[in-house]
Amino acid sequence: MxxxxxxxxxxxGARKRAMLMSLTGIVFGVAFxxxxxxxxxxxxxxxxxxILGVNxxxxxxxxxxxxxxxxxxxxxxxxxxxxxxxxxxxGVQHANAVTEALKAFPEVAAASPVIxxxxxxxxxxxxxxxxxxxIDLASFxxxxxxxxxxxxxxxxxxxxxxxxxxxxxxIAKRMNLQVGDSVxxxxxxxxxRFRVAAVFExxxxxxxxxxxxxxxxxxxxxxxxxxxxxxxxxxxxDPALAPALAPRIQNAISHSTMAWQDREKTWLxxxxxxxxxxxxxxxxxxxxxxLGMFNTLVMIVxxxxxxxAILRSMGYTRADISRIFMLQGGIVVILGVVLGCAVAxxxxxxxxxxxxxxxxxxxxxxxVVLWDPWHYISAAIIATIVVLGASYFPSRRAAxxxxxxxxxxSSS
Amino acid sequence: MSLxxxxxxxxxxxxxxxxxxxxxxxxxxIEPGRTYAIAGHSGSGKSTLLYLLGLLDIPxxxxxxxxxxxxxxxxxxxxTAVRNEHMGFVFQFHFLLKEFTSLENVMxxxxxxxxxxxxxxxxxxxxxLTAVGxxxxxxxxxxxxSGGEQQRVAIARALAxxxxxxxxxxxxxxxxxxxxxxxxxxxxxxxxxxxxxxxxVSHNPExxxxxxxxxxxxxxxxxx
Numbered sequence: 289m290x291x292x293x294x295x296x297x298x299x300x301g302a303r304k305r306a307m308l309m310s311l312t313g314i315v316f317g318v319a320f321x322x323x324x325x326x327x328x329x330x331x332x333x334x335x336x337x338x339i340l341g342v343n344x345x346x347x348x349x350x351x352x353x354x355x356x357x358x359x360x361x362x363x364x365x366x367x368x369x370x371x372x373x374x375x376x377x378x379g380v381q382h383a384n385a386v387t388e389a390l391k392a393f394p395e396v397a398a399a400s401p402v403i404x405x406x407x408x409x410x411x412x413x414x415x416x417x418x419x420x421x422x423i424d425l426a427s428f429x430x431x432x433x434x435x436x437x438x439x440x441x442x443x444x445x446x447x448x449x450x451x452x453x454x455x456x457x458x459i460a461k462r463m464n465l466q467v468g469d470s471v472x473x474x475x476x477x478x479x480x481r482f483r484v485a486a487v488f489e490x491x492x493x494x495x496x497x498x499x500x501x502x503x504x505x506x507x508x509x510x511x512x513x514x515x516x517x518x519x520x521x522x523x524x525x526d527p528a529l530a531p532a533l534a535p536r537i538q539n540a541i542s543h544s545t546m547a548w549q550d551r552e553k554t555w556l557x558x559x560x561x562x563x564x565x566x567x568x569x570x571x572x573x574x575x576x577x578x579l580g581m582f583n584t585l586v587m588i589v590x591x592x593x594x595x596x597a598i599l600r601s602m603g604y605t606r607a608d609i610s611r612i613f614m615l616q617g618g619i620v621v622i623l624g625v626v627l628g629c630a631v632a633x634x635x636x637x638x639x640x641x642x643x644x645x646x647x648x649x650x651x652x653x654x655x656v657v658l659w660d661p662w663h664y665i666s667a668a669i670i671a672t673i674v675v676l677g678a679s680y681f682p683s684r685r686a687a688x689x690x691x692x693x694x695x696x697x698s699s700s
Numbered sequence: 701m702s703l704x705x706x707x708x709x710x711x712x713x714x715x716x717x718x719x720x721x722x723x724x725x726x727x728x729x730i731e732p733g734r735t736y737a738i739a740g741h742s743g744s745g746k747s748t749l750l751y752l753l754g755l756l757d758i759p760x761x762x763x764x765x766x767x768x769x770x771x772x773x774x775x776x777x778x779x780t781a782v783r784n785e786h787m788g789f790v791f792q793f794h795f796l797l798k799e800f801t802s803l804e805n806v807m808x809x810x811x812x813x814x815x816x817x818x819x820x821x822x823x824x825x826x827x828x829l830t831a832v833g834x835x836x837x838x839x840x841x842x843x844x845x846s847g848g849e850q851q852r853v854a855i856a857r858a859l860a861x862x863x864x865x866x867x868x869x870x871x872x873x874x875x876x877x878x879x880x881x882x883x884x885x886x887x888x889x890x891x892x893x894x895x896x897x898x899x900x901v902s903h904n905p906e907x908x909x910x911x912x913x914x915x916x917x918x919x920x921x922x923x924x
Contacts, residue, residue, distance in 0.1 A: 291808065291811035291812055294811070295797075298797070298799035298800060299799065302799070594793075594795055598795040598797070599797075599808070600756070600780065601754065601783065601789045602783070602784065602788075602789065602812065602857070602860075603780055603781065603783050603784020604812055605776070605777050605781075606777075608812070690756075690757075691756045692751040692754075692756035695751070695756070695795075695869070696748075
């Protein structure tokens with residue numbers, strides 16, 4: 289052990305109670321920082337997982353027509369919207385061709401065409417407005433988490449019956465529907481009868497209370513859409529690739545293409561602001577502990593003025609004296625970070641087992657946490673900067689003491 | 701070769717109206733193995749001179765040689781290294797570090813010099829404490845020792861790195877007559893027996909007269 293470290297360790301005991309308070313503050317500051325980050329990041333990542341499982345990573349819709357001479361053909365059912373000089377023709381007219389073109393992108397893991405519309409669900413003498421989604425089950429389960437969202441019934445039963453449907457849990461509850469029940473859907477053509485094959489729950493309130501899944505051929509008949517698709521839902525090998533890939537796909541296939549990060553920008557910003565806000569709030573605990581540490585070290589410098597002078601007289605340099613006080617800060621921050629991380633891990637584990645029913649933007653029956661080493665590293669960095677910053681000024685003050693003046697003052 | 705030599709040392713203390721010319725061209729030589737006292741009234745410049753000799757302060761003018769090395773223009777780090785290797789201090793107040801035992805206090809200068817192993821440092825510290833009559837109190841904290849014992853630990857600490865020069869500022873000023881006598885005898889014996897020089901500032905004319913040479917100071921100068 290170096291002499292400076294030995295002296296630093298002994299000097300730490302000079303103001304045990306104050307030092308212990310600072311240490312406690314750092315421990316709890318680090319622990320709360322990690323726990324709040326684990327919780328906010330946990331909810332954010334769970335939201336992202338949920339939203340990707342429902343709406344996919346990239347959505348391709350609305351054909352882009354850059355020239356007025358290529359307007360929709362006469363008698364076409366498509367409306368034409370114009371934004372600036374670019375026209376968007378709703379939907380994907382040639383879904384198979386687009387799906388084929390997507391194979392040129394190695395980042396694309398799966399793609400599935402979807403037809404979306406509006407229909408009234410009639411059952412048990414009641415009517416309910418729904419948004420039917422026509423899907424190709426085989427490809428759709430590769431671009432969504434529909435398999436894991438089923439809470440009653442089965443996808444197998446849905447797959448075997450061309451006139452089966454899957455209803456959101458809120459619709460099922462509102463309409464008092466059970467698996468096996470028969471319902472009528474009234475779209476743009478004649479009402480058609482379907483059988484409830486399964487009930488799904490995404491946790492996203494809006495989806496669970498208005499979406500029903502049908503087979504593609506069934507919805508074409510229901511909505512009188514014999515060709516094309518409303519959009520193509522795409523999954524990638526890595527969700528993080530979406531923002532860079534979406535513009536490339538859009539350029540290549542001339543269809544409006546949106547990454548999930550743009551689609552969910554509002555919620556992602558809410559989570560981001562929440563995470564930063566909680567980090568700033570909790571960091572104040574560490575800052576206050578740093579102030580306590582500053583005060584304690586200043587007191588120790590005042591207490592130890594004569595000891596500092598005698599150390600200088602026996603050959604300890606200004607740098608040694610400065611190091612002795614910086615080391616005290618270092619010892620406290622190491623202890624604070626180690627204990628804080630241990631408390632954080634235990635607290636995060638406990639938090640993840642606290643039961644809480646969450647529905648609205650995702651479904652969870654307990655606190656969701658994310659175990660991320662960066663939360664611990666960030667807390668350690670903040671604590672280190674604060675404590676070493678707080679130790680720097682007392683250490684400089686100690687190093688600047690003139691031993692001759694101190695000893696002369698003490699002797700007189 | 702002389703152990704320490706000063707030539708025309710000047711030092712001012714204070715600022716503005718309170719500025720005083722504390723040392724006015726002091727010159728003398730310290731030879732190895734001899735004891736010296738600096739005597740004089742309060743304010744005569746004794747302690748100011750001692751701190752300059754101990755490289756704890758910097759002269760405004762003049763030269764100071766430790767051995768053959770001119771030290772008056774050395775930077776703080778160089779002066780500290782010279783102090784660590786060549787000088788030992790004993791002050792009126794013992795200034796022991798209260799968190800350390802007697803043995804650990806004596807080991808502190810050795811730890812800084814870093815020339816001995818942990819075991820060798822421990823042995824030497826124990827040997828020095830035995831020499832000052834504290835063989836049975838090596839594990840006591842400073843607060844568990846009497847005033848005389850604490851001063852003897854401080855003497856052992858001053859000798860830790862085997863310095864050529866021991867600078868003592870009123871080393872007996874805080875002790876009763878019996879302890880003062882004992883501490884002075886100890887310092888004088890160490891100087892004579894181990895070939896070290898002792899330079900002591902003292903108000904006590906009786907103790908000063910027991911040194912080999914007395915520098916009498918008045919108004920910042922050494923009287924002939």
